Amino acid sequence: MMRALSWQSLVAVLLLLAALFQLPLANVPIAMTAPAVAWTTLILVYGFLLAGIGADTFMRSRLWRGIVLFLCAHLATVFLFTLISDENGLARPGFYVVLAACWLLAWRCVEILSGLQPRSRAGRIILALIIPAIFGAWILIIWEAVTRGLGIPFILLPPPSAVFTKLIFSLSVIAADVNQTIFKAVLAGYLMGCASGFVAAILADRFPFMRRGLLPIGNLVSALPMIGIAPIMVMWFGFDWQSKAAVVVIMTFFPMLVNTVAGLAVTSTMERDLMRTYAAGYWQTLFKLRLPAAGPFVFNALKINSTLALIGAIVAEFFGTPVVGMGFRISTEVGRMNVDMVWAEIAVAAIIGSLFYGGVALVERAVTFWHPSFRNGKA
Amino acid sequence: MSEARGNRIIPVLVMLIAIVAIWYAGTYFMNAPFQRDLDRRAGVTRSSGDLFIATMTQPKPTLPAPHQVATNFFENTFLRKITSNRSLIYHAGVTLSSTLLGFVIGTVLGILIAVGIVHFTSLDRSLMPWIIASQTIPILALAPMIIVVLAAVNLTGLLPKALISTYLSFFPVAVGMVKGLRSPEIINLDLMHTYHASKAQTFWKLRLPASVPFLFASMKVAIAASLVGAIVGELPTGAVAGIGSKLLAGSYYSQTIDMFAALVAGSLVAVLLVTAVDVVGAIVQRRMGARPS
Known part of the structure; x- marks a missing residue:
């Protein structure tokens, strides 16, 4: 035809x-x-x-x-x-x-x-x-x-094939950088920042006075260029990964706080009344009703934070590091005009960032499978 | 009404006072070891009250006290000529200009992408995942790269920094506008069908007006992101001017007070920008007939 x-x-x-x-x-x-x-x-x-x-x-x-x-x-x-x-x-x-x-x-x-x-x-x-x-x-x-x-010219923009070759040939260097930046700084900071934001949100929920005081401040702070504290943290905690983890903690704390507090508020009066008729206490209501309902918001914060954490750690390394780390490698290799190495690091960072994000998204699917956005309109 | 407002303001004030109190306590505990060390070398013995005062007045403290930051900020903002290299207004202005340029380019780009995505299925299926993936790339890591590349083709100054802001700010706008352009309900779209409206007419008369609230909500996020991009973009430029360069210079010379003052300036700029977008959004929506909620 x-x-x-x-x-x-x-x-x-x-x-x-x-x-x-x-x-x-x-x-x-x-x-x-x-x-x-x-x-x-x-x-x-x-x-x-x-x-x-x-x-x-x-x-x-x-x-x-x-x-x-x-x-x-x-x-x-x-x-x-x-x-x-x-x-x-x-x-x-x-x-x-x-x-x-x-x-x-x-x-x-x-x-x-x-x-x-x-x-x-x-x-x-x-x-x-x-x-x-x-x-x-x-x-x-x-x-x-x-x-x-x-x-x-190679220095302007190397072709992807050259970047890939460089990536393969300097795997050991990149692996050391990833270990320093991702597994030490990002993971530690991410876990601490998200956990403390979560705990602070529950405290704020328990004491309404704190919530009313913290929420406007939290909202304000999430709009601020928090990355600016990176040099100060480097000064306080030294050049090693602890300072980068500290930057990540501060950057991830507020999105988690704000989102969790918003998530804890989504249950309707009807549902909370039902819990009351069951004679459920505050903590029972929290664990059986309100925290599961807040799931999508918490995961939203986890996803936002996964990218913020990477950015925070890499930028913090521009201000001083031991001679290993992705941010360090990027800033020094730019200076030495080894652009293929820079692009290789960026490609690795992009892949890790996507995997990180994708991992959180998969866990989200498994945990909040009941949410309408995952049921494709089917009940 | 006034009681409700009091209910809102008092907790915030209490929290702010608590933060300042914690800050002062932190200043004492973080600066005290260095001060004791200094005193030991100088052979001075201080009473504890004296020590407390000394920790508040160090020239290069580990953590500057709030009043030191406030004084420095005030001096560098109001007492200097705007053209002076030490004026924070001058530095904020430099950062602001690249922020705004990047924000404008990013917003236009985001809107164009959203229009394309809403109108072509193949773009929706192939581009949308990459837009989301683009934000998982720690793009700020690219900042030094972009600046070097563009400097090599003789592009220096405002535009390279603005491009980093653009990259950070187009994403929220694109995602928000896709949502906004799709926000008209089927019943409204059907009405346009019965009017025999063309695709363009549906776009200009229904989709675009419906997306305005989404646009302003995402622009608020975008302009904050844009400022972050501009600040980070200033780091590898050799730190000539701008809030980012002020931070970098401060970290080279351990001038913590200057760094904190620069941070305060950056935060003020952020608050002003977000508020400005908010106000413009409220005015536009009222002009368009939205009822104040």
Whole structure:
């Protein structure tokens, strides 16, 4: 069955035609003379792209169209990159035109996949992972294409592949930094800060006078640039991880306090009356009714704090550390112009931050499974 | 009414007084060891009352006393010329300018992203997870990087710092606006359908007005985040001017009083900015016909 050409496919065809007038797509490095290989690659790239466009136009099943498009667009991209992988700055305008065609097909693929409504749970989860993954991959692809293809100076912006190589080759250094910053400073500070904020919230709940006094102050403080206390903490607690943990404690305390107090207030009079008819005391009501009801708020604070804790510890290290730690590494390697190392540290920090956040979110799902936002509208 | 207000203000006052009292006690206990050490070397013996006073007047205390901070803040704010390098108003102004620039760019960016997400499903499915993930990246770690990169392409001064603020402030706006643009209920959207309204008309006449309360709520968060970005952005710039540089200089020379005064200035700026957004939001919403709740 022939459908109307999707606009992405149409533009891709036009781009492919335009690229034919821009041959060759990339300069061949002087040291190498094998133009035949470039022709095979070119034919492969065009073949995959045209196959993708064909699949988009003629295939019936949405799922298979998505899968074929996905494979074709990305295989074409892989082969396209072999053209410029030998040296920096090889790409000619045609390269980017063809890359744009690949990108359009990937976009079309995402559009088709977004329209799918899989019935099984596993299918939904896979789809929810793969669509953002394609988007993320294309950010890296374009980044790589621009930095490698144009030969952008390494110091300005290293290509992702170089960052990855650096990451792999300096794993031991990075592992030591992660151990210092994350496992010592962040975790200790996070646990202490969240726990003390939680306890303070329960105290504030027990004594209404304290709540009325603390809440406005807490709200005010959460708007303040608390990161500014980092240099003071470094001065008080020394250069090692204790000072970073102290910064994290102070940064995480107030979000926890404010959110927990708000969460403890969500139960309605009706529910509290029911507890009273059961002759439940303050603590029973707290543990059986109000704390579970406050769960979503507490987890919200835990999630906010997971990112605040990382930021606090890393920035605090800018003000002084022993010669290990992620913030220390970032600030010194910037000074030494080893930007690939800096980006490697940032990538690691990003991955750890996401894992941290994701972990808290998973626990949240397990603990507050009853909350409407996790039931997808089903009772 | 007045009783209710008293009920609200008295606990806050008591807490504030308690905090100041704890602060003074902390000042004594944190500064006393150093003072004793000094006295021992100088061969001075002090009575305990004398020692207490001495801990309150050290030039470079571990923890400055509240009145020292207040005096320093007052001197550097009101008694100096605004153009002076030591004036806190001058430094706050530098920070404020990059905060505001970053905030404006971030808000516009956040709104644009939200509009895109609400109108294209593929953007919603592919971009939204990354927006959330972007905030789990400790972006402030990027601050030195961004400044170095932009300095290499001859971009220095306001914009690099503002970009860090932008990164921090676009997120709350984008998330809040997505929620806001989706806040009209199906019944309202159906009414627009019966009017045969186009997508653009639905957007301008229904979705956008409905999202205004969400916009201002998220802008309050965004401007606070923006200020944090500006302060941290000043750290690696070589600390020329701004509240962040004041903090850095203070930490180099152990001038705790200066650091605390800079913190107070930063906090005041934060309070002013958040209040300003709040007031503008209230005015706009009243103009749009919202009833004061």
